[in-house]
Amino acid sequence: MKAKDLMIPLQEYLKPDTTLREAANLLRTAKRNEERIGVKGLPVLDTNGEMVGFISMGDILNAVFPSYMSLMNLGDFTWDGMVEDMAKKAGNKKVSEVMTTKVISVPEEAPLMECVDHMLKNNVKRLPVISKDSKVTGILYERDVFFAITKSMLNENTGGIK
Amino acid sequence: MTHETATAAQPFVMDTAFWTATVIFLIAYAVIISEKIHKTVIAIFGAGLMLVLKILEQHEAFHLEEFGIDWNVIFLLISMMVIINLMRPTGVFEYIAIKSAKLGKGEPFRIMAIFAIVTAVLSALLDNVTTVLLITPVTLLIADALDVDPIPYLISCALASNIGGTATLIGDPPNIMIASKAQLNFMDFIYHLAPIVIVMMVVYIFIIKLIWGKKLKTRDDLKQRIMSMNENEAIKDPLMLKKSLFVLTLVLTGFVFHGMLHFQPATVALFGAGLLLLLSNTHEPHHVLAEVEWPTIFFFMGLFIIVGGVVKVGLIKWMSLQILDLTQGNMFATSMVIMWFSAFASAIVDNIPYVATMNPLIVDMARQLWPDLSGTKLLHHVDLMPVWWSLALGACLGGNGSAIGASANVIVVGMSEKAGKKISFMKFMAYGMPIMILTVVISTVYVWLRYYVLKI
Numbered sequence: 221m222k223a224k225d226l227m228i229p230l231q232e233y234l235k236p237d238t239t240l241r242e243a244a245n246l247l248r249t250a251k252r253n254e255e256r257i258g259v260k261g262l263p264v265l266d267t268n269g270e271m272v273g274f275i276s277m278g279d280i281l282n283a284v285f286p287s288y289m290s291l292m293n294l295g296d297f298t299w300d301g302m303v304e305d306m307a308k309k310a311g312n313k314k315v316s317e318v319m320t321t322k323v324i325s326v327p328e329e330a331p332l333m334e335c336v337d338h339m340l341k342n343n344v345k346r347l348p349v350i351s352k353d354s355k356v357t358g359i360l361y362e363r364d365v366f367f368a369i370t371k372s373m374l375n376e377n378t379g380g381i382k
Numbered sequence: 383m384t385h386e387t388a389t390a391a392q393p394f395v396m397d398t399a400f401w402t403a404t405v406i407f408l409i410a411y412a413v414i415i416s417e418k419i420h421k422t423v424i425a426i427f428g429a430g431l432m433l434v435l436k437i438l439e440q441h442e443a444f445h446l447e448e449f450g451i452d453w454n455v456i457f458l459l460i461s462m463m464v465i466i467n468l469m470r471p472t473g474v475f476e477y478i479a480i481k482s483a484k485l486g487k488g489e490p491f492r493i494m495a496i497f498a499i500v501t502a503v504l505s506a507l508l509d510n511v512t513t514v515l516l517i518t519p520v521t522l523l524i525a526d527a528l529d530v531d532p533i534p535y536l537i538s539c540a541l542a543s544n545i546g547g548t549a550t551l552i553g554d555p556p557n558i559m560i561a562s563k564a565q566l567n568f569m570d571f572i573y574h575l576a577p578i579v580i581v582m583m584v585v586y587i588f589i590i591k592l593i594w595g596k597k598l599k600t601r602d603d604l605k606q607r608i609m610s611m612n613e614n615e616a617i618k619d620p621l622m623l624k625k626s627l628f629v630l631t632l633v634l635t636g637f638v639f640h641g642m643l644h645f646q647p648a649t650v651a652l653f654g655a656g657l658l659l660l661l662s663n664t665h666e667p668h669h670v671l672a673e674v675e676w677p678t679i680f681f682f683m684g685l686f687i688i689v690g691g692v693v694k695v696g697l698i699k700w701m702s703l704q705i706l707d708l709t710q711g712n713m714f715a716t717s718m719v720i721m722w723f724s725a726f727a728s729a730i731v732d733n734i735p736y737v738a739t740m741n742p743l744i745v746d747m748a749r750q751l752w753p754d755l756s757g758t759k760l761l762h763h764v765d766l767m768p769v770w771w772s773l774a775l776g777a778c779l780g781g782n783g784s785a786i787g788a789s790a791n792v793i794v795v796g797m798s799e800k801a802g803k804k805i806s807f808m809k810f811m812a813y814g815m816p817i818m819i820l821t822v823v824i825s826t827v828y829v830w831l832r833y834y835v836l837k838i
Contacts, residue, residue, distance in 0.1 A: 286526065287800045288519035293476055296615040299527060299607040306526075 227358030273319030425684025449690035461651035488605025490598035502546025567641030724776025729783025
């Protein structure tokens with residue numbers, strides 16, 4: 221089994237100059253298959269359709285959370301409404317300021333084992349799948365990989381996965 | 383006959399070794415200023431070249447005070463870093479910062495003034511870099527709480543840390559280096575530098591009030607955010623805090639009396655670091671030791687060897703002759719040239735390599751002036767003392783001249799940018815340079831009045 225067999229074809233993506241507010245809205249309402257249930261991460265594509273970054277829920281939380289908080293133990297010194305204020309301010313940031321630029325991706329033909337290897341070593345739960353002409357064609361989710369792998373564990377498919 | 387007496391008695395020769403060492407020195411310093419390659423990498427590589435090209439023998443670099451690594455500086459720095467690293471997790475610094483903000487009753491300028499004073503005092507007792515690393519995050523938090531621009535707070539803290547650090551032997555790396563080379567003790571610095579630093583701080587607070595006092599405004603409900611913070615929650619490890627404060631008190635007391643007890647400052651600090659490590663019951667000293675700023679430590683070691691090379695071949699002696707030539711042996715003029723040149727040089731270059739070069743230069747100069755003296759009789763000659771103080775004042779206060787003039791500034795600007803508040807080079811300079819010039823003018827008047835008019 222290969223990356224392209226398990227991936228979910230790309231339906232939505234972000235642009236680098238989109239604001240975080242719009243990006244957050246899309247993450248919350250993005251299509252996953254046919255349902256609009258939201259996704260936890262989306263690729264960022266430039267005007268040529270090439271991937272320039274990836275943005276996940278974690279990146280957005282990081283953008284809201286002030287960097288100084290982690291430099292010292294300041295967790296005890298916050299106030300009511302602090303997160304809301306920070307979130308409002310962060311809403312105006314651009315996707316390009318916040319996105320991860322070193323994206324771990326796999327080619328369409330990558331074997332499943334290689335995909336799992338990337339997920340474990342880099343601690344990522346979503347892998348953009350890239351076609352031969354460098355376009356993002358889909359996203360491989362940890363959840364789908366999990367179901368594919370555990371199928372053989374549960375002997376539902378005696379042929380196993382290759 | 384030792385090498386030392388040979389160079390003191392005979393004029394040096396500008397041979398191949400002289401030019402090789404000079405070229406290594408000049409290229410290393412040029413690259414450090416350009417920041418094209420990390421300064422520590424260049425310092426280590428330059429030191430390696432000095433050894434491999436036999437400008438210095440290894441034993442000279444490692445074991446001779448005249449040409450080699452100043453282990454007193456190295457161990458003082460490492461030991462103080464270890465003590466601070468062990469203290470940080472207790473939450474004491476968060477406690478001090480939050481307590482200070484509450485003392486300011488949420489009033490924006492009061493908080494700025496109190497933070498500047500706290501930063502200056504901490505910088506005098508710890509080092510500037512540590513102090514701003516501790517104070518900057520809290521400053522950003524407080525500014526967010528009050529919904530005011532954090533940049534004035536950050537700039538005023540950086541400037542205060544460089545002023546405060548000038549006051550003591552351990553406050554700023556130039557002072558640590560000068561103390562070791564000139565064999566001056568902690569109380570010498572307190573006696574000669576602390577009084578004028580206090581005057582500077584009073585003037586400084588007055589100036590920042592003029593600049594920012596009226597501009598900083600907040601609402602009463604936002605002040606409540608500060609007042610409702612409970613600083614006691616910061617203390618995470620009360621037992622370790624007690625141990626840390628005990629050791630810190632012991633070390634500071636040790637510094638006060640080290641001259642009398644004939645201990646080097648590094649001995650006091652190393653003992654303190656060892657004792658606190660023991661009391662901390664840590665089984666993982668590698669965490670504490672890994673947090674020592676090794677790049678800074680190796681930067682020092684590399685520079686000592688590079689400078690040792692140019693001392694040995696006579697470049698430094700040649701430079702000292704040029705200064706004496708310029709000032710015609712007038713010691714007041716020498717002090718002033720060194721103070722003002724040091725200030726501007728430190729604003730442009732890292733003051734550590736600068737002082738590493740100036741220290742042996744001043745010793746060489748003293749040898750020209752008083753060839754019959756040696757040891758502390760030479761180093762503490764009544765006419766030489768104001769020169770040491772001028773170097774310390776110029777090199778420490780010069781750090782305020784630009785955003786790259788002192789490590790503390792670099793850290794504040796970096797952290798501020800990370801928090802989305804960029805302080806441009808020119809913006810920092812717009813405040814830093816006038817403050818630098820003002821404090822050096824105060825120093826000029828002080829040195830002139832105290833050492834050349836009143837002679838006390």
